[in-house]
Amino acid sequence: MLLMLTALSAISGLALITGFIFKEGLPIIAKVGLGDFIGSSDWYPSEGRFGILPMIAGSLEVTAGAMVIGVLFGLGCAVLLVDFVPPRAVSIIKPSIELLAGIPSVVYGFMGVVILVPFIRDYLGGPGLSVLAASIVLGIMVLPTVTSISVDALQAVPRAYREGSIALGATEWQTTHMVVLKAARSGIVAAVILGMGRAVGETMAVIMVAGNTIAVPHSILAPVRTLTSNIALEMGYASGDHRQALFATGVTLFVIIMILNTVALTVSRRRGRRAQGQ
Amino acid sequence: MLNGLSLIIGGGRGDVVNAVGSTSVQPFAEMLAQAYEDSHPDLYVDVQGGGSTAGLQAAANGLAQIGMCSRELTPDETKEFQDIVIARDGLAIVVHPSNPIEGLSLDQIRRIFAGEIRNWTEVGGPDRPVRPITREEGSGTREAFVKKVMGKVRIAREALTQESNGSVKELVRSDPAAVGYMSLGLVGGELRAVDVDGAAPTSANVLAGKYPLVRPFLFVTKGKPSEKAQAFIDFVLSPEGQKMLENEGLVRAR
Numbered sequence: 113m114l115l116m117l118t119a120l121s122a123i124s125g126l127a128l129i130t131g132f133i134f135k136e137g138l139p140i141i142a143k144v145g146l147g148d149f150i151g152s153s154d155w156y157p158s159e160g161r162f163g164i165l166p167m168i169a170g171s172l173e174v175t176a177g178a179m180v181i182g183v184l185f186g187l188g189c190a191v192l193l194v195d196f197v198p199p200r201a202v203s204i205i206k207p208s209i210e211l212l213a214g215i216p217s218v219v220y221g222f223m224g225v226v227i228l229v230p231f232i233r234d235y236l237g238g239p240g241l242s243v244l245a246a247s248i249v250l251g252i253m254v255l256p257t258v259t260s261i262s263v264d265a266l267q268a269v270p271r272a273y274r275e276g277s278i279a280l281g282a283t284e285w286q287t288t289h290m291v292v293l294k295a296a297r298s299g300i301v302a303a304v305i306l307g308m309g310r311a312v313g314e315t316m317a318v319i320m321v322a323g324n325t326i327a328v329p330h331s332i333l334a335p336v337r338t339l340t341s342n343i344a345l346e347m348g349y350a351s352g353d354h355r356q357a358l359f360a361t362g363v364t365l366f367v368i369i370m371i372l373n374t375v376a377l378t379v380s381r382r383r384g385r386r387a388q389g390q
Numbered sequence: 391m392l393n394g395l396s397l398i399i400g401g402g403r404g405d406v407v408n409a410v411g412s413t414s415v416q417p418f419a420e421m422l423a424q425a426y427e428d429s430h431p432d433l434y435v436d437v438q439g440g441g442s443t444a445g446l447q448a449a450a451n452g453l454a455q456i457g458m459c460s461r462e463l464t465p466d467e468t469k470e471f472q473d474i475v476i477a478r479d480g481l482a483i484v485v486h487p488s489n490p491i492e493g494l495s496l497d498q499i500r501r502i503f504a505g506e507i508r509n510w511t512e513v514g515g516p517d518r519p520v521r522p523i524t525r526e527e528g529s530g531t532r533e534a535f536v537k538k539v540m541g542k543v544r545i546a547r548e549a550l551t552q553e554s555n556g557s558v559k560e561l562v563r564s565d566p567a568a569v570g571y572m573s574l575g576l577v578g579g580e581l582r583a584v585d586v587d588g589a590a591p592t593s594a595n596v597l598a599g600k601y602p603l604v605r606p607f608l609f610v611t612k613g614k615p616s617e618k619a620q621a622f623i624d625f626v627l628s629p630e631g632q633k634m635l636e637n638e639g640l641v642r643a644r
């Protein structure tokens with residue numbers, strides 16, 4: 113009974129938040145028109161123009177960039193830790209990586225502004241504040257999530273799989289990428305989804321390094337504004353339609369996260385079925 | 391909830407004066423309130439942010455005795471409220487210290503932020519792209535800049551947007567191509583504030599009305615302020631209060 117109650121309170125909290133965001137955000141979408149709201153690049157709140165296409169594009173680009181960096185390094189690190197590093201070293205390295213998750217995002221943002229942004233500006237061109245800078249900072253921020261969940265998934269693969277593969281004459285590398293990674297797929301997908309959630313939702317660090325222009329970025333060196341930054345930047349002063357438009361930005365973010373999660377889950381499930389069929 | 395808490399605490403310490411409004415004025419008002427309470431322990435001044443417009447609303451419906459405002463009142467608002475200028479704040483146009491540009495005209499600044507001037511050579515500088523840095527929509531500093539400089543012209547989409555005076559400063563400090571605008575009191579030694587229409591951005595020029603980019607910091611009341619509120623306003627306008635504001639980089643009201 114008590115368990116039931118706690119579970120219900122958690123879910124009702126979620127439902128209330130969802131309900132409130134939609135209640136506040138939907139009227140303005142209806143007023144502006146869905147097509148104009150998500151398809152227009154004109155964001156001039158003082159003139160009553162609310163088009164969030166640049167922010168949608170910005171969020172997607174930055175998240176994609178972050179996942180390329182985060183998954184590449186995170187998964188690589190996990191494979192190395194599980195299959196190629198002695199367990200004693202793992203017991204030191206893994207907690208250290210997990211410690212990265214405890215660093216406040218404003219610190220990542222500050223490091224980005226002070227080190228990464230001038231570096232990009234001086235060596236690659238552009239203003240420095242860019243899709244690239246945001247992707248790198250976010251990529252580093254999702255590393256602990258991706259790495260630690262992938263490590264757990266890889267460690268959960270039964271020893272027999274590895275031994276069987278080696279006994280069949282496969283090399284260690286073949287065993288890793290043809291047997292172990294496939295067996296751990298669902299765990300790795302979970303790692304990617306959680307990492308993606310963090311990347312889409314991160315705000316503070318992104319505001320600091322992304323430049324926040326309201327234009328669809330035309331290169332990875334161009335500045336960009338994400339959906340979350342848009343809300344955080346303007347929330348303090350917004351009233352009336354402007355405030356509702358920020359809630360509507362939240363609704364859009366909500367829908368995008370749902371779509372990303374669904375796609376990720378569906379793809380992994382379909383792949384899984386095909387692999388079993390072979 | 392915090393506001394409620396401070397009201398309760400304030401209630402226990404004698405009379406309360408509420409000042410609500412502009413987040414630009416807020417830090418200065420808090421400082422003044424602190425100093426006032428030190429010499430008048432029976433009165434508690436509760437300072438809250440929320441924005442200039444929110445401050446006017448609070449003053450209008452009696453939630454606050456004093457509304458704080460960092461822009462000029464509209465003609466309609468002038469009819470409804472009494473306003474007292476407590477200080478003036480210059481709006482500085484800042485560039486990297488290595489930028490040789492001495493001054494810009496208002497028209498050049500407008501064209502830079504509209505995205506029409508894209509290289510410093512067009513205003514007599516070195517061959518470098520121009521990177522304008524603006525503030526977020528709704529910021530009082532941005533509102534003042536739009537009113538004084540841009541008029542009906544829009545700020546370019548490509549302008550980088552930063553959410554505080556501090557991050558504008560950090561960005562201009564490190565980027566030789568950047569140009570931004572910020573509160574004159576906060577410029578400091580690492581940036582260079584350029585002349586505007588031939589007037590150097592100094593307190594003296596702001597006071598003499600020569601420097602064109604100036605905004606008032608206002609205390610606004612609905613009708614005649616209460617005795618307690620008036621006492622605090624008098625303190626702010628006293629030589630001691632004005633001196634404190636000057637030390638923080640603002641320009642005295644009169």
